[in-house]
Amino acid sequence: xxxxxxxxxxxxxxxxxxxxxxxxxxxxxxxxxxxxxxxxxxxxxxxxxxxxxxxxxxxxxxxxxxxxxxxxxxxxxxxxxxxxxxxxxxxxxxxxxxxxxxxxxxxxxxxxxxxxxxxxxxxxxxxxxxxxxxxxxxxxxxxxxxxxxxxxxxxxxxxxxxxxxxxxxxxxxxxxxxxxxxxxxxxxxxxxxxxxxxxxxxxxxxxxxxxxxxxxxxxxxxxxxxxxxxxxxxxxxxxxxxxxxxxxxxxxxxxxxxxxxxxxxxxxxxxxxxxxxxxxxxxxxxxxxxxxxxxxxxxxxxxxxxxxxxxxxxxxxxxxxxxxxxxxxxxxxxxxxxxxxxxxxxxxxxxxxxxxxxxxxxxxxxxxxxxxxxxxxxxxx
Numbered sequence: 347x348x349x350x351x352x353x354x355x356x357x358x359x360x361x362x363x364x365x366x367x368x369x370x371x372x373x374x375x376x377x378x379x380x381x382x383x384x385x386x387x388x389x390x391x392x393x394x395x396x397x398x399x400x401x402x403x404x405x406x407x408x409x410x411x412x413x414x415x416x417x418x419x420x421x422x423x424x425x426x427x428x429x430x431x432x433x434x435x436x437x438x439x440x441x442x443x444x445x446x447x448x449x450x451x452x453x454x455x456x457x458x459x460x461x462x463x464x465x466x467x468x469x470x471x472x473x474x475x476x477x478x479x480x481x482x483x484x485x486x487x488x489x490x491x492x493x494x495x496x497x498x499x500x501x502x503x504x505x506x507x508x509x510x511x512x513x514x515x516x517x518x519x520x521x522x523x524x525x526x527x528x529x530x531x532x533x534x535x536x537x538x539x540x541x542x543x544x545x546x547x548x549x550x551x552x553x554x555x556x557x558x559x560x561x562x563x564x565x566x567x568x569x570x571x572x573x574x575x576x577x578x579x580x581x582x583x584x585x586x587x588x589x590x591x592x593x594x595x596x597x598x599x600x601x602x603x604x605x606x607x608x609x610x611x612x613x614x615x616x617x618x619x620x621x622x623x624x625x626x627x628x629x630x631x632x633x634x635x636x637x638x639x640x641x642x643x644x645x646x647x648x649x650x651x652x653x654x655x656x657x658x659x660x661x662x663x664x665x666x667x668x669x670x671x672x673x674x675x676x677x678x679x680x681x682x683x684x685x686x687x688x689x690x691x692x693x694x695x696x697x698x699x700x701x702x703x704x705x706x707x708x709x710x711x712x713x714x715x716x717x718x719x720x721x722x723x724x725x726x727x
Contacts (some may be wrong), residue, residue, distance in 0.1 A: 379609040380413040390480035396473065398423040398436055410482060411456060432462060439464045443473040449483070458484040492663075499664035503546055503678065506510045507539035540676075549680040552611075553663065563605040563691060570643075571596040573606065574632060577613045581621055589627040592617070596634050602639065602714045608688045609712075613645075615681040616708050628705075638692070641714040646707045652700040660698055661686040685710070 354516055390407030394400055408415060411427055418426045424433050431450045439446055461483050466489045467475035490703045514532045523529045555561055569686035585592050602609075620630045628648035628677050635642040651659060659665045660672045689696045694712035 354429060357500070389633055390478075390482075390483075392427075392478040392480070393467065393475060394423050394436060394478070395475045396440060398433070398440070398476075400426055401475065402420065407480065410458075410480065432478070435464045436478070437464055439466050439476045440473055443468075458482055459487045460484075467674055496663060500550070503664070508543050511536050511539050546678045546680075549678045549684065553684055553687065556608075556684060556691065561691070563608065565603050565605055567601055567603050568606050569598070570600045570602055570609075570634075570641075571598055574612055574613055577617060580614075583687075585621055585630075588621065588624060590624050590630060591622050591628075592621070592630040592632075594632045596632060596643075600634060600714065602641065604692055604712060605688075608691070612685050612688050612710065615685050616645045619681060620645050620649070620706075620708070623647070623649045625649060637711065639713060640711050642709055642711045644707050644709040646705065647670070648705045651702040651704050651706055652698065653702050657700060658697060663697060 363709075380641060385405055387404060388404055389403075390410045391404045392400065392407050393402045400421055400423060403413075403415060403418055423436060424430075427433075429452060431452065435446055435448055435450075438444075445466070446462075446464045448462050448464075449459065450462055459482075461481040463479040463481075463554050465477045465479075467477055468474045469475075514536050518529055518532055519714045569595065574596055578592055578594060581592065617630065617632075624630065624647050630648075631644075631646040633644055633646070635644070656665075656667045660667070661682045663683045665682075686696050689712060692712045696708070696710045698706055698708050701705035706713055
């Protein structure tokens with residue numbers, strides 16, 4: 347009887363042990379699944395207790411706030427993340443026990459825009475902590491701002507010439523055509539504004555096409571110096587009127603594999619600016635520098651230069667340093683943006699070095715095919 351009872355007890359203990367092992371395994375599996383989910387989330391997740399001590403945080407949260415978990419766990423939230431805005435959201439959740447969603451523009455500890463979703467953690471129907479899910483929406487807000495600015499800029503650029511065209515047409519219709527001298531002058535102005543609209547629309551179409559994922563580069567092998575010679579021939583008259591001396595110092599044997607038409611557009615835009623915004627009797631120099639597997643092309647001018655505050659934005663769409671002069675010279679504010687996108691399509695990069703009053707050096711870097719010779723002939727127009 348005793349042996350039978352003992353065997354049953356041992357059997358029950360073994361069954362209980364097996365059951366406990368199974369439950370522990372299930373809990374470990376569940377814990378691993380939760381960790382896998384948290385670790386793969388693009389949102390930052392932070393859990394705090396009722397005293398706002400950090401219980402856990404996922405790798406994204408560590409990355410967002412640039413903090414290691416061993417420096418955060420067990421510490422008061424504000425000690426780890428010195429931000430009163432988020433701390434206030436946590437305090438409201440712990441006090442009211444309600445979900446809160448809020449967009450916060452933070453300056454410290456990082457300068458970004460976040461969508462913060464905070465949920466209460468209940469234990470026996472009592473709020474015992476708070477779970478924060480932090481989504482970085484800085485890029486979304488930046489793109490929205492760019493879109494708004496783009497629409498506003500396009501509207502302004504279109505409105506100015508259209509208003510002038512409409513005004514002069516109304517003047518002609520109301521009897522201005524009887525004054526032959528003035529009517530011809532009005533028609534010339536209308537024609538200039540129409541040309542400006544046409545240029546603007548073409549630039550917009552070019553930029554849209556370049557930015558689209560559907561565009562395919564038509565790459566071919568060609569000598570860069572020959573292409574630049576062709577481009578420079580189109581600026582002879584313009585340069586001569588301003589007394590601007592243009593020199594090309596590119597190697598004869600510099601052969602690259604690229605979309606010739608697009609690279610020609612890059613040179614056209616950069617040289618056009620270098621001549622237009624140059625001083626009387628100034629100069630434009632075009633030269634190259636060999637890098638490890640790429641070539642750097644620089645277009646240097648003796649113009650008025652670019653203020654330091656404008657340099658970071660110079661390649662933005664419609665951004666102009668001197669808006670009045672740019673429009674007077676027929677600029678659309680899209681040329682440099684087109685240059686940037688074309689070079690980036692070629693896996694390259696662009697930049698500018700400039701000192702106000704001392705000219706500018708616009709450069710771009712692209713991969714090259716072969717460098718056949720290092721002979722640097724001096725070409726001049």
